[in-house]
Amino acid sequence: MCLAIPGRIVEFSTEQPSLARVDVAGVKRNVNISLLEDGEVRAGDWVLIHVGFAMSKIEEKQAHDQLRMLSALGEDEMAMDEIRGYSFADDSAR
Amino acid sequence: METIERELPRVRFGDAQIEMAHGAGGKASRRLIEGLFVPLLANPILETLSDSAVTELNGSRLATTADAYVVKPLRFPGGSIGELAVNGTVNDLAVSGARPLGLMAAFIIEAGLAGETLRAEVEAMADAARRANVSIVGGDTKVVEHGCADGMYVATFGFGLVDPRARLSPNAVREGDRVLLSGPIGDHGITILLARGELDLEADLVSDTRSVAPFAQALLDAAGSDLRWMRDPTRGGVATALNELVHATEFGITLFEEAIPLRDEVRGACEILGLDPLHIANEGQLIAVVAPGAADAALAAMRAVPGGDGAVCIGEVRSKPARAVIATTSYGGSRIVDMLVGDPLPRIC
Amino acid sequence: MKYVDEFRDPRLIKNVAREIARHADPDRHYRIMEVCGGHTHAIYRHGLKDLLPENVELIHGPGCPVCVLPMGRVDDGLAIAEQPGVILTAFGDMMRVPGTRGTPLELKARGVDIRMVYSPLDALRIAQTTPEKHVVFFAIGFETTAPSTALTLARAKALGVRNFSVFSNHVTIVPAIRAILDSPDMRLDAFVGPGHVSTVTGCRPYEFVARDYGKPVVISGFEPLDILESILMILRQLRDGEARVENQYRRIVPWEGNLPALRAIAEAFELRPYFEWRGLGFISQSALKVSAAYAAWDSEVQFEVPGVRVTDPKAAQCGEVLKGVLKPPQCKLFGKECNPEHPIGALMVSSEGACAAYYRYVHLGEPVTV
Numbered sequence: 145m146c147l148a149i150p151g152r153i154v155e156f157s158t159e160q161p162s163l164a165r166v167d168v169a170g171v172k173r174n175v176n177i178s179l180l181e182d183g184e185v186r187a188g189d190w191v192l193i194h195v196g197f198a199m200s201k202i203e204e205k206q207a208h209d210q211l212r213m214l215s216a217l218g219e220d221e222m223a224m225d226e227i228r229g230y231s232f233a234d235d236s237a238r
Numbered sequence: 239m240e241t242i243e244r245e246l247p248r249v250r251f252g253d254a255q256i257e258m259a260h261g262a263g264g265k266a267s268r269r270l271i272e273g274l275f276v277p278l279l280a281n282p283i284l285e286t287l288s289d290s291a292v293t294e295l296n297g298s299r300l301a302t303t304a305d306a307y308v309v310k311p312l313r314f315p316g317g318s319i320g321e322l323a324v325n326g327t328v329n330d331l332a333v334s335g336a337r338p339l340g341l342m343a344a345f346i347i348e349a350g351l352a353g354e355t356l357r358a359e360v361e362a363m364a365d366a367a368r369r370a371n372v373s374i375v376g377g378d379t380k381v382v383e384h385g386c387a388d389g390m391y392v393a394t395f396g397f398g399l400v401d402p403r404a405r406l407s408p409n410a411v412r413e414g415d416r417v418l419l420s421g422p423i424g425d426h427g428i429t430i431l432l433a434r435g436e437l438d439l440e441a442d443l444v445s446d447t448r449s450v451a452p453f454a455q456a457l458l459d460a461a462g463s464d465l466r467w468m469r470d471p472t473r474g475g476v477a478t479a480l481n482e483l484v485h486a487t488e489f490g491i492t493l494f495e496e497a498i499p500l501r502d503e504v505r506g507a508c509e510i511l512g513l514d515p516l517h518i519a520n521e522g523q524l525i526a527v528v529a530p531g532a533a534d535a536a537l538a539a540m541r542a543v544p545g546g547d548g549a550v551c552i553g554e555v556r557s558k559p560a561r562a563v564i565a566t567t568s569y570g571g572s573r574i575v576d577m578l579v580g581d582p583l584p585r586i587c
Numbered sequence: 588m589k590y591v592d593e594f595r596d597p598r599l600i601k602n603v604a605r606e607i608a609r610h611a612d613p614d615r616h617y618r619i620m621e622v623c624g625g626h627t628h629a630i631y632r633h634g635l636k637d638l639l640p641e642n643v644e645l646i647h648g649p650g651c652p653v654c655v656l657p658m659g660r661v662d663d664g665l666a667i668a669e670q671p672g673v674i675l676t677a678f679g680d681m682m683r684v685p686g687t688r689g690t691p692l693e694l695k696a697r698g699v700d701i702r703m704v705y706s707p708l709d710a711l712r713i714a715q716t717t718p719e720k721h722v723v724f725f726a727i728g729f730e731t732t733a734p735s736t737a738l739t740l741a742r743a744k745a746l747g748v749r750n751f752s753v754f755s756n757h758v759t760i761v762p763a764i765r766a767i768l769d770s771p772d773m774r775l776d777a778f779v780g781p782g783h784v785s786t787v788t789g790c791r792p793y794e795f796v797a798r799d800y801g802k803p804v805v806i807s808g809f810e811p812l813d814i815l816e817s818i819l820m821i822l823r824q825l826r827d828g829e830a831r832v833e834n835q836y837r838r839i840v841p842w843e844g845n846l847p848a849l850r851a852i853a854e855a856f857e858l859r860p861y862f863e864w865r866g867l868g869f870i871s872q873s874a875l876k877v878s879a880a881y882a883a884w885d886s887e888v889q890f891e892v893p894g895v896r897v898t899d900p901k902a903a904q905c906g907e908v909l910k911g912v913l914k915p916p917q918c919k920l921f922g923k924e925c926n927p928e929h930p931i932g933a934l935m936v937s938s939e940g941a942c943a944a945y946y947r948y949v950h951l952g953e954p955v956t957v
Contacts, residue, residue: 146587147586149510168506168507170441171441171506171507171510172440174438196438
């Protein structure tokens, strides 16, 4: 369940308020945006698409934060653990 | 006349009815050919199951091939059934190491087809034949009732002489050989899928239909007998063509996932629909297996062909896992690339 | 591709894989279940098992809506398709699923009007353009897909399209997870939670797993980096003796879920008192039927369905594989009588079924640890 992929909103349909044109790597499709709250997305935003419906807006900041953290993984493991509130002493015992 | 004693043919095909899968170019097609046609038609040339049948003729090797073209819609971005019919058969000859000498074409036309449509297709075939430097020397025409033949079906038959330098066979493949590909995959199959209009997807994609004879020629010139095997990966895609190769050898092939050339739009469409680009049909690409020492020269020769700038090495022949095609990623993951089962079907899960 | 390629970055993947190796206690054997079939497919497609230490084992869960559909329901759908004047529409996933008399593709070859669609809205559009036929949409999927069917029903009602109905086989994920947890064969340490189902349900519904059963749940995305990070987060919790729900898929999954989607489901569907899940038996309150308000668009109201229960062949061990008790190659029929070309059970035909994934993606001769 759940082949869903990210796509970028190109424009909103003028004839049907529930439709938007979405671009996935150059492939375009009309996608139904009724599952998103009014005003939640604008042209240029990214959404997750499943069977012709936009399910969720993709939060760019969350994505960047996550990638940044994964990039730093292991470079400074002790420091990262401290940030998460684990005690230094416990870690060194492992 | 000599009578040849033969065992009774062992027909191993017992399916109650013929399905679409039997024509898709994957496992079911193979079962049909190996289980029904080969045992009943029984002869050594057929049993090689290569793209073209090669017959010894007074010291030369005559290659002949047949192919049927069934496509809906008849016209699509980048080409039409007529163009496919010429290029496809030219390509089958080319990958057998043969220079195409002539083609013949049989038309099965649906009553009610517009005269203009037929004319457009014959013009397309004439153009494609001119570009491929081959003549269409004869053929046949039949008309069937309205409702049959999806407009028109075309079957083409081609013949040519195999280049004396060509020593192509799965038996020639060795561990360490390189697998070369002429350009991005999936363009044709995805273009057709989108052109059917059922999926409401739009993309700037065209079929890659073209003659690959220039690539075959360049490879023979650059690699000679270091060229082991060639194939044009049509229905069933690169995955099916390579699986068929390894099943005829004791080797396996490892593909480098990130090296496989893919246009963004093909990638996007495959991601949306849950399809594997390695299973998608191509009509203008060539895969070649060459000895490692000749690989650089072979690749350079392919890139020098107009339209060959996308040629790339996508993998290697390895001893393990035997008779399997696998794909590895740069981060160390690997997966088996299997032969296509039926038609590639979009999925939502 | 944006939001895809970054999450397939080889350098980051290696980072996380290394961290997983550091965090996996060599004296423990970890059994982690990925609930969602989409995760099963992704794990195999990207070869992620190659990146995990030997003692971190992934068990494939029942989150494959095609796999858990009993054959009798497939027969019911095909029986509707064979009614005069009916066009049956379904996702590609359904087309090769065997019923007792053949798959939808095989019936289509025999002349039954069965068409593949990418979206339920496409099915509705076919109904609008062929008013002389009745279009039935064979709906499958968990909570990810149910809102789309719900909105399509709402649209059909609003537009007054009367030649359209839905044959609902939507199921819900929580009862399946509970059935796994309550199963006596269960020996799991944690769960990789369903990422796309959670865009609709949010993360709260899984809190009972941590609270009542003491198992960590990490809601995961589907790219290699997502799945690996989720496993790392699980190992951290297990190391620290914790059990809670975490959201790895933060960029897409809202903790509270998707309110419009939940509302749409509530309006167009009702919970069935019980529903049979292939391999798991009857589970109460686990499936959706079209609500009374939409009876005119419910295929089960508009058509007679045989409703015959079809049991799996005794030798097929779909149930045990679904529960993660057996690995696919341990089923006696795997690779022999049951293979992708001639599937006996849906786990072999569905692209995300554990058996199909194993068959297609795994190295030949991979040793199987029980």
